[in-house]
Amino acid sequence: xxxxxxATSVKDWLNQRLxxxxxxxxxxSEYWIPKNINFLWAMGMVLAITFALLLVSxxxxxxxxQPDVKDAFYSVNYTIMRDVDFGWLWRHVHGVAASVVFxxxxxxxxTGIYYGSYKKxxxxxxxxxxxxxxxxxxxxxxxxxxxxxxxSYWAGMVITNIFxxxxxxxxxxxxxxxxxxxxxxxxxTRFFMLHVLLLPLAxxxxxxxxxxxxxxxxxxxxxxEEIDFDVEAKKYLAGDKASSKVIRFxxxxxxxxxxxxxFFLIFFFYLVFFQYGFALDPVNFDPADGLKTPAHIYPEWxxxxxxxxxxxxxxxxxxxxxxxxQVIFVLLPWLDRSPNAVPASRRGAFSIWFWLLxxxxxxxxxxxxxxxxxxxSTIGLVAAVAFILLWVAxxxxxxxxxxx
Amino acid sequence: xxNKEPLILVVVVAFTxxxxxxxxxxxxxVMHKHVESEQxxxxxxxxxxxxxxxxxxxDLVMGAAACxxxxxxxxxxxxxxxDAVSAAASYGVNPPDLSNAGAIYDAKFLANLIVNPAxxxxxxxxxxxxxxxxxxxxxxxxxxxxxxxxxxxMVAYLKSIAISPSEVTPKIAYENACGRxxxxxxxxxxxxxxxxxxxxxxxxxxxxxxxxEYKxxxxxxxxxxxxxxxxYIxxxxxxxxxxxxxxxxxxxxxxxxxxxxxxADAAEKVIExxxxxxxxxxxxxxxxGKSVLIYSVIFAIFALLWKKQVWKDLH
Numbered sequence: 001x002x003x004x005x006x007a008t009s010v011k012d013w014l015n016q017r018l019x020x021x022x023x024x025x026x027x028x029s030e031y032w033i034p035k036n037i038n039f040l041w042a043m044g045m046v047l048a049i050t051f052a053l054l055l056v057s058x059x060x061x062x063x064x065x066q067p068d069v070k071d072a073f074y075s076v077n078y079t080i081m082r083d084v085d086f087g088w089l090w091r092h093v094h095g096v097a098a099s100v101v102f103x104x105x106x107x108x109x110x111t112g113i114y115y116g117s118y119k120k121x122x123x124x125x126x127x128x129x130x131x132x133x134x135x136x137x138x139x140x141x142x143x144x145x146x147x148x149x150x151x152s153y154w155a156g157m158v159i160t161n162i163f164x165x166x167x168x169x170x171x172x173x174x175x176x177x178x179x180x181x182x183x184x185x186x187x188x189t190r191f192f193m194l195h196v197l198l199l200p201l202a203x204x205x206x207x208x209x210x211x212x213x214x215x216x217x218x219x220x221x222x223x224x225e226e227i228d229f230d231v232e233a234k235k236y237l238a239g240d241k242a243s244s245k246v247i248r249f250x251x252x253x254x255x256x257x258x259x260x261x262x263f264f265l266i267f268f269f270y271l272v273f274f275q276y277g278f279a280l281d282p283v284n285f286d287p288a289d290g291l292k293t294p295a296h297i298y299p300e301w302x303x304x305x306x307x308x309x310x311x312x313x314x315x316x317x318x319x320x321x322x323x324x325x326q327v328i329f330v331l332l333p334w335l336d337r338s339p340n341a342v343p344a345s346r347r348g349a350f351s352i353w354f355w356l357l358x359x360x361x362x363x364x365x366x367x368x369x370x371x372x373x374x375x376x377s378t379i380g381l382v383a384a385v386a387f388i389l390l391w392v393a394x395x396x397x398x399x400x401x402x403x404x
Numbered sequence: 405x406x407n408k409e410p411l412i413l414v415v416v417v418a419f420t421x422x423x424x425x426x427x428x429x430x431x432x433x434v435m436h437k438h439v440e441s442e443q444x445x446x447x448x449x450x451x452x453x454x455x456x457x458x459x460x461x462x463d464l465v466m467g468a469a470a471c472x473x474x475x476x477x478x479x480x481x482x483x484x485x486x487d488a489v490s491a492a493a494s495y496g497v498n499p500p501d502l503s504n505a506g507a508i509y510d511a512k513f514l515a516n517l518i519v520n521p522a523x524x525x526x527x528x529x530x531x532x533x534x535x536x537x538x539x540x541x542x543x544x545x546x547x548x549x550x551x552x553x554x555x556x557x558m559v560a561y562l563k564s565i566a567i568s569p570s571e572v573t574p575k576i577a578y579e580n581a582c583g584r585x586x587x588x589x590x591x592x593x594x595x596x597x598x599x600x601x602x603x604x605x606x607x608x609x610x611x612x613x614x615x616x617e618y619k620x621x622x623x624x625x626x627x628x629x630x631x632x633x634x635x636y637i638x639x640x641x642x643x644x645x646x647x648x649x650x651x652x653x654x655x656x657x658x659x660x661x662x663x664x665x666x667x668a669d670a671a672e673k674v675i676e677x678x679x680x681x682x683x684x685x686x687x688x689x690x691x692x693g694k695s696v697l698i699y700s701v702i703f704a705i706f707a708l709l710w711k712k713q714v715w716k717d718l719h
Contacts, residue, residue: 273693
């Protein structure tokens with residue numbers, strides 16, 4: 001056992017047992033962050049705060065929600081919205097944060113792509129981030145089922161149908177997932193478990209992994225500069241803060257994080273109180289009715305782009321395209337053959353690729369919601385093909401990129 | 405190096421707004437037909453040209469026009485001839501009590517309703533007299549005098565006994581205009597009235613059986629059971645509800661729902677009642693929202709000042 005001396009203070013007592021000074025150094029005061037990063041790098045903290053809001057509001061909702069097909073809708077729309085003090089607030093915080101978290105995830109992802117933050121030693125940051133994205137998607141989808149509204153039910157029907165894998169007709173697999181022939185009690189109860197236990201646990205584990213993945217390769221910067229963190233840290237500690245290229249995480253970068261969080265919260269609470277409906281589909285305020293199909297079935301906005309990659313093709317090709325869209329982002333660090341981890345603006349063809357991908361995904365998102373008729377289905381098909389071609393072209397356009 | 409952050413922010417916001425516009429306002433405008441409000445003018449109906457005489461109207465309502473054969477006028481001590489369930493069995497739906505009809509329904513609508521119910525209610529596709537499909541409400545063919553004058557008299561009478569339009573509460577407006585077909589579970593409203601708090605379960609069950617029977621007749625009459633409106637303020641929104649009340653056919657051609665014929669003021673009250681059911685906490689939300697936003701702004705200002713202070717040494 002280690003040698004313990006009589007503690008001189010509470011801090012000392014804790015320090016001998018928990019090494020809090022060391023933890024503080026590793027996690028905060030000597031966790032070095034490049035100085036030249038902009039507010040987009042604060043999206044990680046914004047996501048952490050949003051996740052915390054989701055967790056806390058979710059816990060309050062969990063106290064009153066009934067995972068029963070007969071009571072679920074009522075428990076959300078009557079009990080929580082009317083009977084429970086501030087239930088409406090928790091629900092709107094939860095509903096709005098569920099949508100906003102995806103907006104920030106997409107900004108976070110595209111920031112990573114733009115600045116090449118997935119390259120050279122940072123692959124695990126990217127891969128763990130993509131795993132988080134997939135888990136968040138499952139979390140969002142399972143949560144969307146819970147109010148048992150009309151769109152919950154039919155989105156559940158459509159999405160689980162995908163598991164029959166088209167021509168393979170694995171109807172048995174679909175029934176196994178649902179626990180019934182159609183979404184019913186077994187389906188609701190298991191999605192409830194996934195949403196409130198298994199997936200949040202997985203998310204918290206993955207957040208840990210994502211942070212850990214950052215520790216050794218360090219945070220990228222907006223100039224793509226290779227920083228010798230040891231040299232720069234010494235300079236900082238010697239008092240030459242102004243010319244050092246690195247800063248402490250706390251309080252230096254944290255003060256910037258918090259500032260961005262502050263402005264983000266104004267936007268967030270504006271939505272919660274005055275535009276709560278932007279994230280809650282009106283159709284889902286009709287109780288689930290298995291005998292009446294809604295005129296248009298579409299997923300939440302953050303799934304629209306991948307839904308639109310599925311939709312314009314025949315069933316089997318659509319599924320292959322959909323599968324491609326789900327995994328291709330994970331492979332980005334290896335598909336990008338260039339030696340540069342610099343902003344896209346300095347990478348010639350890649351820059352064009354980046355903006356085309358962004359615009360293509362916005363077009364896919366829009367077409368995914370619009371009814372698949374006439375011009376919309378043509379645009380959707382072109383955008384879906386363009387998405388696949390962009391990824392196929394990526395290794396070729398980055399292969400010959402000169403070192404900058 | 406030049407500070408690029410404002411430009412980056414503009415790019416992020418622009419792409420976000422573009423995406424939002426495409427998936428919300430634009431997509432919904434494509435998916436849902438836009439129906440303009442007709443300002444509750446009932447422009448297709450014949451205007452009331454005569455000035456009504458209340459006393460003569462009363463005689464007609466109670467006498468020659470035989471309104472009270474089916475309609476109760478509780479206010480004037482005329483109770484309903486039968487209970488709601490039996491009335492629904494006879495007519496499909498319980499005929500409304502006329503005590504406050506003059507305050508809730510548009511005068512021109514009432515006048516036209518008396519003369520040609522199927523036309524005023526815009527349900528001629530369902531009740532075509534030529535095919536023998538008579539509307540349960542019998543049209544008034546006149547008592548022998550000037551029919552326009554007689555109708556004006558009856559409307560004047562209905563207006564004279566009704567509470568003043570300013571006294572119409574959201575609840576009264578809803579119960580009169582919508583409540584005989586649409587339940588409002590979240591406000592404890594059934595098609596046969598508010599469900600009382602019963603002491604014995606058997607009484608509660610007896611009430612429920614009455615509601616079920618009423619719903620059965622109503623379903624037969626309408627083709628399907630009209631939906632519970634508890635969440636309609638959220639699932640449909642104000643604009644939809646308002647324009648739907650005004651003219652259901654404009655949204656849903658061929659629907660069995662009649663044009664309700666309410667005044668613009670009564671329609672607003674109906675919507676307020678629906679908001680009371682489905683968006684109960686809206687006033688609390690608005691007032692707390694303002695405080696939270698003020699707090700957030702102050703928090704952001706302090707965060708900004710702290711950042712400036714910390715970064716003073718770093719530049």
